[in-house]
Amino acid sequence: MVEVGKINYRDLVSRADLHYEHTVKRSEGGLPLGNGRMGSLLWTSPSALKFQINRADVYANDCNTNSFNQRHMDYAYASAFVDIDFVDFGEDVFLDESIRQHLSLYDGIASIRGDGVTVEAFASAYQDAFGIRVLDEREDPQGINLKLKMLRPAEVVTKNHSAVSTLSMADDMVVLKQVFREGSHYCSSAVVIGICGREARARMNDEFGGREPVGQYRKSQVIGQPNETEMRLCVKPGQGMFDIFIGSAASFDEDEDVVAEAIRQVQHALNTGLDRMLLEHKAWWNQFWEKSYIRLHSEDGTAEYVELHYTYYLYLMASNSRGAQYPPNFGGMLLSPRGDLRHWGAMHWWNNMNLYYNAVLPSGHNELFQPYFNMYSGMYDSCVKAAEQQWGSKGIYIPEVVTFNGMEVLPEDIAEEMRDLYLLRKPWDQMSDRFRVFANAKRPHESRWNWKYLEKYVDGQFQYVERGFGPFGFTTHMFGTQVGIAYHYWLYYEYTKDEAWLRERAYPIIKGAAEFFRHFPNLKKDADGTYNIYHTTSDEKYYDGKNTMDSMAAMHTIFPVLLKAAEILDMDEELRPVWQELYDNLAPLPRSDHPDAVLRTAEGESAVWVGAIGPVLDNKSNVDLKPGRFGDLSSLETAYDQPELFETTVATIKYYETLIDYDWSRAAYEMSGTGRVLAHMGLAEPFKQVVLAQLECVNAEREYCYFDDTGRVKFFDNRLTVREGVNCISIQRLGNAAAALQSALCQSQPPGPGKESVIRIFPACPADWDAEFSLWCHGGFKVTSSIREGVVSIVKICSTIGGTCRVRNPWGEAEVNLIQAGNQTVTLTGSLLVFNTHAGNEFELIRGSIK
Structure with missing residues (x-):
């Protein structure tokens, strides 16, 4: 067997490292660290190293909230601010002229060297704790203060919602606990800091020095609340090295002791020791990088530029989406440094979030997708109820903008009026006062209520300016989202061929998304025998369109996939003819040659895809x-x-x-x-x-x-953007x-x-790029190849689960040798190369026949 090329993974991955020879002028430019469940940027002030501890499972409110009816005000994820302050009276340690900062992607470690102080930090791959090693080599070392700080005042009440933060001490460790409540929603988090290798004392400046609670006699929140929002772990001055551990925990169960769990994380780290933790952490990251790779080269350096961003993307996904019940919010991820309020709030927007996940499966890192699947599967029952209540349909309805636990169960009279209004069976100007009052308490970003727009106070009364298109908001009538989600479930099966996954996880979502459309009241079979969908939108425009691209692309995707999945699993035999009939008679995707298309091409001009069949309320007109x-x-x-x-x-x-x-x-x-x-x-x-x-x-x-x-x-030192806002x-x-x-x-x-997949090698590689890759394909095939000066070398294919492999001939119609280790060479011909494999087989494709 011929080797495609040997990869030094450390050298390759390190090409994407972050190197700063300056301080970052904005916290958003800090060094990102995370283990998929908890994370932070790491940045500096002149005297301190700074963190914001974020978690994927900290939500201040859930789908039933009535307390955040202003845009951007619902919040989540953040658990504490932490400063490691190195300076009291002395000289600053982190200055532009002397600081050196480095993020090693291969090892998942950040290091910062200042004047006399060096810090190495990582988010443990195996437990919810940051490990931080400090080396103080200053001639006149000072006391170092580890500051654990609240994100807001100790007690905050917002309408029906409360957020209570408390500081305490436990065995020479400092503790910050948050508790969020509203109705039946409960969420708590805890952050704990401990050190080893140096003597330290916990201090807080309340009446009892933090050693016992103050003001527990109070019955009223907020009135007379604690005014201390910070606790310190004061480290004895001295030269040399010591280690800091920051642990965290969170829960939605009031009976779970999150403080005890966060203490356990820190105590385990203290018992394990940083050296061993670091060794295990590095081993995890080093193995992570061996799953796949892309290496690029071009004379002008543009190929390398794209490559380093690709490598960095994988690092960020592994740092933000792994081992958690929920995926990171698209805006902020686990890295927000400015508290827990952010533009667009704390809900999940699929058209943003899916961009994070589309590249995961070809990388082979299927584990990074699990938080995404966990969240959407976890809201299944809620989505069944929402399909029925909101739209009078069956199956599931997953809106574009949704809370982590799905959607609120509506009062039946509200649900009935919502169906009448949203399905255009009742004029918008006949909305009842009860419905309007109910809607006014809801979050305007949420898809259900997205017809609400900018809010304002008029004579002390809270009012909304509506978007002006009746029930149509940016995302109220977008239905492609749930099919995009369902298709990710299907793709997971395509890559793994895991029938248990297909049956237990994917099929309910796929079937639910399809059944929603089949039973949707405004999907109708017209006189010409085709099924058409009315009164929907597409990608936040084309309000009240017919056959909008969003819905039609969704249906043309989901029904053939559902039919294929049902056949594989031998399920729903009685429904398959019904689904097939709908799919066979589904109207085509909207094109410009339809007489009512929102964009019309001239006679004799080639037809193009368009956003909808009109007329549409917003008069939008474009290709799609x-x-x-x-x-x-x-x-x-x-x-x-x-x-x-x-x-x-x-x-x-x-x-x-x-x-x-x-x-x-x-x-x-x-x-x-x-x-x-x-x-x-x-x-x-x-x-x-x-x-x-x-x-x-x-x-x-x-x-x-x-x-x-x-x-x-445009973008920060760490290649991240704030395109969506603060x-x-x-x-x-x-x-x-x-x-x-x-x-x-x-x-x-x-x-x-739903059709059989075909592998293509270098279908769109720029002519001036040399490239080498090892990526994963449908069917569990791992493919490795390279191209130099436009010439494709051998193609190596590893079959991890067996099955038929289909490859579009990389050399056009040329004869191709199929070589299997230990077996005879076979010559294949034609543009499509098809061969059978067994799990563990390795093959090489080489141009030309062997005589």
């Missing part, structure tokens, strides 16, 4: 590239199976190119999936232009939501670029949803 990035509806493989659909996508790309004056950088918005579309369609040079411009944030001025409010920063740190563009890059180098897509 969604078939090229959603549900595997259109890719290079589609040309062999559905040539008309493929050609329409090609025509849409050409039409769009005229709209941007043939400058693909103008399509490079942070959330844009255009790079993925171009890679899927084999367009190498446009793909490169979009991805490079996306990483450079060239359109920040005109696309960032709150550009002025966030200081007009405290809304984001890696959306990194996820988009990563998924596009994977598709440019290696695709494993079917010609359509």
Whole structure:
């Protein structure tokens, strides 16, 4: 067997490290650390090292809240501020002229060296604790104060919601506990700090020095509340080294003692010792990187630039989405440094969040997807009820913007009126006073209530300005989200072929999403025999459209997948003909050659994809590239199976190119999936232009939501952005670029949803790039190959679970040798190479026949 190339993973991964020879001027530019459940940026003031401890399972409120009816005010995730303050009267230690900061991605460790002080920090891969080693080499060492600080006043009451924070001491450790309550919702968190290797004393400046509670006699919250919001662990001055451990815990169960659990995390770390913890931590990260890789080179350095962002993306996903019950919020992740309020609030927005996950499965790191699946599966029952109450449908309804635990169960009279209003059976101006009062208490970002817009007070009364389109808000009538989620479940099966997963986890979501559409009251079979959907929206526009792209792309995706899944599992035999009939008679995706399309192409001009069949209330009119990035509806493989659909996508790309004056950088918005579309369609040079411009944030001025409010920063030293607003740190563009890059180098897509996948090697690799990759494909195939000066070398395929492998010939129609270790070489011909495999088989494909 021929080796494709040996990889020094440390050297490769380290190319993406962060190196600063300056302080960061904004906390958002700090060094990111996390273990998937808890995380923080690490940044400095002149005298201190600073953290904000965030957790994926800390939510101040849930779906039943009535207390946060102003935009951006619901909050979550943050558990404590922590400062390690090195200076009292003496000289500052972290200054621009002397500081050196380094984040090692390969080891998952941050190090900062200042004047006489060196710090090494990591978020333990195996427990919920930060380990921090401090080396003080100052000639005149000072006392070091570890400050544990509340995020808000000790007691805050917001309407029906309360947030109570308490500081305490336990065995020479300092403790901060938060408790959030509203109705039946309860969530608590705790952060504990302990040290070893140096004597320290806990101090707090209340009446009893923190050694016993003050004011426990009070009956009323807020009135006469504690005024101390900080506790210190004061470290004895001295030269040398000592270790700090910051542990955390959280729970939704009032009977669970989160303080005891956080103390246990710290005590375990103290007993284990930092050296052993660090050794185990490094071993985890080192093994993580060996799962897959991408290595790029170009003379102008642009390939390396894309590569380092790809590597960094994987580091951030492993730091923010692993081993948790919930995924990180798209805006802030586990890295927000400015408290727990952020633009767009604490709910999950799928069209943002999915950009983080689209590149996960080809990397082979399936574990990073589990928090996402855990959350959506966990809200299944809520989504069944929501489909019935809100829309009079069956199956499940997962809205675009949703709370971590789903949706509130509505009073039946409210649900009945909601159906009448939202399905347009009742005029909007006949909304009852009871419905309006009920709605006024709800969060305006939540999809259910998103027809509410900007709020204001008029003569002391809280009022909303509506968007002006009746029940249609940005996300109220968007239904593609739940299919996007369901398709991720399906893709997980495609990569793993895990039938237990398909049966237990994926099939309920897939079937639920399809059944929602089948029973949706405004899906109707018209006189021409086709099923059409009315009164929906698409990607926050085309209000009240017919056959909007969002809904039609969703249905054209979910029904063939459901039919395939039911066949594999031998389930729902009686329903399969019903689903097949609907799918066979489903109206086509909206195109510009429809007489009522929102955008019409001229007679004789190629038809293009459009957003909806009109008229629409907002008068929007544009092409739509969604078939090229959603549900595997259109890719290079589609040309062999559905040539008309493929050609329409090609025509849409050409039409769009005229709209941007043939400058693909103008399509490079942070959330844009255009790079993925171009890679899927084999367009190498446009793909490169979009991805490079996306990483450079060239359109920040005109696309960032709150550009002025966030200081007009395109991206920070750590390559993160605040495109969505204050405290809304984001890696959306990194996820988009990563998924596009994977598709440019290696695709494993079917010609359509639910069909057999085909592997393609270097379908959109730019001509001036040399590239090498090892990525995962549908069917559990791990594929490794390289291209140099436009020539593809051998292709190595490892079959991890067996099955039929289909590869589009990387050398066109040339003969190909299929070599299996220990077996005879077979010559394959044609554009499609098909061969059977067993688990553990390794193959090589080499151009040319062996005589």
